[in-house]
Amino acid sequence: MEKSRTTVRSASPVVPFLPIIVVGLIHLGAILLSLHGLAEWTKPLLMPALATGLIWGAPQRRSPAIVLGVVALFFSWVGDVTIPWWFVVGLVFFLLAHITYLVLFVSRLAVRRVQWWAIAYVVWLVVLLMILGPHTGSLLVPVIAYGIVLSAMAAFASRCNRWVAWGGALFVVSDSLLAINRFLPDAGIPLADFLIMVTYIAAQTLIVWGLLRHERARAATA
Known part of the structure; x- marks a missing residue:
């Protein structure tokens, strides 16, 4: 029976993503159409839809990688x-989400070394802090800590398959x-709210897609 369920999930890899596709399109459409009430109502549904x-798509739902993925999405939902x-509270929960992803990438999804181009994240962090630092006020230290963890998460994502990478x-782009x-x-970033959310949704979805691809390949070889 378990083998049958795994086969069904593998045969339709896109189907589990229908909830996030539907909710994501509604949310992004609401932002573009300035339907603020609908945008506020759909935002808390994004991460539950992706979770x-x-x-749904996991071949082994209790595997450590799936559990870590769900935990990261939960922290992201609280952050959303x-x-x-409460900006600082949200920042703390996204920090926890990135730490969870970092543990997931290092302990479960790594398939290669950190790629050479990941040095771009260090350069990005230095440049962004130079630009934003004078404007962050009392939030300078939390912003620096968050930036370090975010850049580390993205750098170690380069050790995983291309979807996770x-x-x-895209997480770096969204948070920047x-x-x-x-x-x-x-x-004056044009369509700032839309760009932030479209890159955020894409980032989370690609990580989950890459996680499921990795888990299905592992289950198949096992």
């Missing part, structure tokens, strides 16, 4: 809910846009 897909109202890179939009509002 549903992760559990809290960051509009791209997910880590969020930081610039918050601390340098005069930068």
Whole structure:
């Protein structure tokens, strides 16, 4: 019976992602159409939709990699809910999400060495802190800590398959846009809210997709 369930999941790898596709499109459409109520209502549904897909598509739902993935999505969900109202609290939960992803990448998903191009994340962090540092005020230390963990997560994502690596890179893009939009509002990023969310949703989805690809390959060889 377990083998049959695994075969069904492997035969339809996109189906578990239907919840995040539907909720994500509604959320992004609401942002573009300035339907603020709908955007606020759908944002808390994003990570539960993706977690549903992760559990749905997992060949072994209790495997450590799947559990870590669910935990990271839970922390991200709390961050989504809290960051509009309590920025520091939201930042802490996203920090926990990145730490969980970092543990996941290093302990479960690594298939190669850190790639040479991951040095770009160090350069990115230095440049971004030089630009934003004078504008962060009392949040300078938390922002530096967050940036270090985020860049480490993205760098170690390069050790995983290409979907996870791209997910880590897009997370850096999303959080960079969020930081610039918050601390340098005069930068005037066009469609800032849309760009932040589309890269965030893509980042999380690619990480989950790469996680499931890795787990299915591992289950098949086992």
